[in-house]
Amino acid sequence: MIPPRVTIREVAQAAGVSVATVSKVLNDRYGVSEATANRVRGVIADLGYESSLVARSLRNQKTNVIGVLVADLEPFSAEVLKGVADVLRGTEYELVAYAGAARLGEHVGWERRHLNRLSGTLIDGAVLVTPTVTDVVANIPVVAVDPHAGRSDIPTVDSDNSRGGYLAAQHLLALGHRRIAMVTGRPDLMSSQLREDGFRAALSDAHLPSSGLQFVPGGYDPAIARESAHALLTMPPGLRPTAVFAANDATALATIDVARSLGLRVPDDLSVIGFDNVPDAAMCTPGLTTIEQPIREMGRRAALLLIERLHAADLAPVPSGIHVRLDTRLVPRASTAAPALVPGSVRLG
Amino acid sequence: MIPPRVTIREVAQAAGVSVATVSKVLNDRYGVSEATANRVRGVIADLGYESSLVARSLRNQKTNVIGVLVADLEPFSAEVLKGVADVLRGTEYELVAYAGAARLGEHVGWERRHLNRLSGTLIDGAVLVTPTVTDVVANIPVVAVDPHAGRSDIPTVDSDNSRGGYLAAQHLLALGHRRIAMVTGRPDLMSSQLREDGFRAALSDAHLPSSGLQFVPGGYDPAIARESAHALLTMPPGLRPTAVFAANDATALATIDVARSLGLRVPDDLSVIGFDNVPDAAMCTPGLTTIEQPIREMGRRAALLLIERLHAADLAPVPSGIHVRLDTRLVPRASTAAPALVPGSVRLG
DNA sequence: ATGAAAGCGCTAACAT
DNA sequence: ATGTTAGCGCTTTCAT
Numbered sequence: 074m075i076p077p078r079v080t081i082r083e084v085a086q087a088a089g090v091s092v093a094t095v096s097k098v099l100n101d102r103y104g105v106s107e108a109t110a111n112r113v114r115g116v117i118a119d120l121g122y123e124s125s126l127v128a129r130s131l132r133n134q135k136t137n138v139i140g141v142l143v144a145d146l147e148p149f150s151a152e153v154l155k156g157v158a159d160v161l162r163g164t165e166y167e168l169v170a171y172a173g174a175a176r177l178g179e180h181v182g183w184e185r186r187h188l189n190r191l192s193g194t195l196i197d198g199a200v201l202v203t204p205t206v207t208d209v210v211a212n213i214p215v216v217a218v219d220p221h222a223g224r225s226d227i228p229t230v231d232s233d234n235s236r237g238g239y240l241a242a243q244h245l246l247a248l249g250h251r252r253i254a255m256v257t258g259r260p261d262l263m264s265s266q267l268r269e270d271g272f273r274a275a276l277s278d279a280h281l282p283s284s285g286l287q288f289v290p291g292g293y294d295p296a297i298a299r300e301s302a303h304a305l306l307t308m309p310p311g312l313r314p315t316a317v318f319a320a321n322d323a324t325a326l327a328t329i330d331v332a333r334s335l336g337l338r339v340p341d342d343l344s345v346i347g348f349d350n351v352p353d354a355a356m357c358t359p360g361l362t363t364i365e366q367p368i369r370e371m372g373r374r375a376a377l378l379l380i381e382r383l384h385a386a387d388l389a390p391v392p393s394g395i396h397v398r399l400d401t402r403l404v405p406r407a408s409t410a411a412p413a414l415v416p417g418s419v420r421l422g
Numbered sequence: 423m424i425p426p427r428v429t430i431r432e433v434a435q436a437a438g439v440s441v442a443t444v445s446k447v448l449n450d451r452y453g454v455s456e457a458t459a460n461r462v463r464g465v466i467a468d469l470g471y472e473s474s475l476v477a478r479s480l481r482n483q484k485t486n487v488i489g490v491l492v493a494d495l496e497p498f499s500a501e502v503l504k505g506v507a508d509v510l511r512g513t514e515y516e517l518v519a520y521a522g523a524a525r526l527g528e529h530v531g532w533e534r535r536h537l538n539r540l541s542g543t544l545i546d547g548a549v550l551v552t553p554t555v556t557d558v559v560a561n562i563p564v565v566a567v568d569p570h571a572g573r574s575d576i577p578t579v580d581s582d583n584s585r586g587g588y589l590a591a592q593h594l595l596a597l598g599h600r601r602i603a604m605v606t607g608r609p610d611l612m613s614s615q616l617r618e619d620g621f622r623a624a625l626s627d628a629h630l631p632s633s634g635l636q637f638v639p640g641g642y643d644p645a646i647a648r649e650s651a652h653a654l655l656t657m658p659p660g661l662r663p664t665a666v667f668a669a670n671d672a673t674a675l676a677t678i679d680v681a682r683s684l685g686l687r688v689p690d691d692l693s694v695i696g697f698d699n700v701p702d703a704a705m706c707t708p709g710l711t712t713i714e715q716p717i718r719e720m721g722r723r724a725a726l727l728l729i730e731r732l733h734a735a736d737l738a739p740v741p742s743g744i745h746v747r748l749d750t751r752l753v754p755r756a757s758t759a760a761p762a763l764v765p766g767s768v769r770l771g
Numbered sequence: 772a773t774g775a776a777a778g779c780g781c782t783a784a785c786a787t
Numbered sequence: 788a789t790g791t792t793a794g795c796g797c798t799t800t801c802a803t
Contacts, residue, residue: 078542097773171516174515174516190472190473195475360704481795482781
């Protein structure tokens with residue numbers, strides 16, 4: 074009942090020629106008479122035949138497919154994906170995004186697995202999104218976006234996380250906050266570490282006494298952040314921070330949620346600033362003040378870098394040490410404001 | 423210098439066994455002694471071998487990969503993708519998103535091409551995002567999200583565009599608007615038609631005389647919308663609409679921009695409501711009042727439907743007429759307000 | 772101009 | 788328990 078996939082063999086059979094001839098027609102090779110070619114084309118159209126990407130790439134060296142390899146498709150990687158698509162749109166390249174099934178507890182090493190499963194066959198080049206390992210060896214050109222580890226042998230695109238952290242602290246200080254907490258990120262990630270470093274640097278530059286500072290774990294994880302936020306916000310009003318910098322928007326939103334559940338108003342009783350500027354940051358109420366990373370642009374730059382390497386593949390040796398770093402910027406919204414004069418005194422709830 | 427891909431053959435060679443034995447180890451088949459299996463596993467680990475997804479799927483019937491097939495990766499499809507990933511996360515399934523290179527001028531028929539290129543080989547099932555054709559035949563289960571055409575043989579997920587249009591009209595009426603215009607969408611798309619139908623229904627239910635109504639083309643295209651908006655907003659103040667419903671957010675934003683360039687204030691002199699609730703709608707100033715479609719949830723539902731069909735594949739016949747329709751809702755922001763008492767009189771410019 | 776055959780990496784009958 | 792072999796759909800020598 075359901076028609077099976079049409080293969081090149083059936084096309085050949087229907088046209089009364091060999092599969093080799095059909096293949097030649099498909100690939101515009103010489104050695105086929107115009108008459109035969111036309112007949113074959115007719116059959117192809119009639120049967121609605123399309124060559125199998127898989128079979129074709131198993132056989133061919135080049136596939137014209139670029140892979141975006143991710144551990145998971147969440148807002149960040151989806152945004153990178155859009156950027157890559159922006160560049161590929163209108164080119165000869167096709168785009169495949171691949172998110173393998175997460176093997177339980179596997180945070181590290183997925184990039185090599187994904188690469189091995191696809192390179193040499195399905196894809197000509199790859200963009201790795203937030204890889205933990207950047208010394209991967211591959212037989213195809215690879216570009217990393219927002220790598221988690223420090224040094225890297227492959228071309229890399231990231232944003233200025235350190236400066237972003239600095240900007241966040243500056244913003245809170247400028248508003249007048251003096252008791253500030255940070256919900257940190259994942260200690261194993263470079264981006265997270267840099268955000269914290271920049272944040273500390275700004276506070277240190279402003280000579281804020283460390284007594285006004287607290288750091289609690291957030292792990293880029295809403296659940297962990299909730300717990301930390303709860304501990305933070307149930308402190309006595311005189312000790313409780315008047316502002317929180319969360320290492321990413323997800324944990325910032327979790328913090329706001331906890332604050333609200335405790336009867337604290339944002340930004341009146343608590344200012345919260347995040348990092349990333351994901352769509353949710355704009356859609357929520359109040360709008361989340363945050364540090365924007367130009368994620369989509371990072372995807373664009375990565376794609377550009379990759380295509381360049383793809384075109385130069387044979388000629389040039391692998392140029393090492395290519396690292397593109399894009400600017401971060403403050404996006405002020407409604408979740409931050411000057412602290413109440415007597416913090417906590419306005420709380421009515 | 424660059425190590426070539428490790429294949430099963432090299433593993434076999436290094437372990438001193440046949441490729442068949444390696445394959446058995448890989449797939450946990452019976453007939454391999456524990457000693458041999460361990461030796462092979464050791465070699466696999468040493469060499470960092472991973473089986474080629476392509477070769478494997480060419481050979482196998484089942485691949486455990488679900489495909490999300492899109493014409494282009496833009497905000498809408500990326501959002502659907504996230505929804506699908508939400509459901510697949512933690513399951514056995516891997517996710518591949520595929521955006522083929524757009525053949526020039528090809529708006530229609532990409533879904534069949536993509537499907538033919540991947541089905542039967544790379545993927546076990548597919549989610550089609552905004553397909554123009556929904557009578558596709560495939561040898562794998564397929565679910566369509568926001569199909570452009572009307573009737574459909576395959577399971578479908580969309581949102582209640584008609585009700586969304588109704589809600590938009592209701593909102594404007596409730597604010598007190600009586601001269602209302604609509605910037606319509608693309609006549610060839612079902613979603614667009616339904617938005618208009620719902621809009622008309624609400625106005626008719628409210629017995630708004632048709633003299634207060636105008637429809638101008640927008641084509642889901644900012645450029646077209648600009649032109650229409652310009653014509654609309656340069657009418658004499660007594661005739662000019664006090665509110666505009668644009669068929670999607672992109673054209674709503676274009677309308678606001680034109681209004682502003684004509685010296686009209688939004689929402690004081692003109693209320694504008696859009697449709698979709700894309701991130702931009704929240705990020706712009708003033709925030710755009712709009713009708714939200716739960717796009718990510720649509721992706722989730724599609725994935726759920728697909729997995730269900732995948733599991734039931736052999737047993738059940740294809741159940742026809744499965745159509746999931748999710749609710750749309752009004753998201754009030756700052757771009758709509760009650761009309762000025764004497765419309766146009768407050769204009770000072 | 773056309774076709775037969777090998778082989779890409781892998782799995783599954785089918786030997787042994 | 789292990790190996791041999793055929794074949795998934797396709798492209799590409801290499802005959803004819």
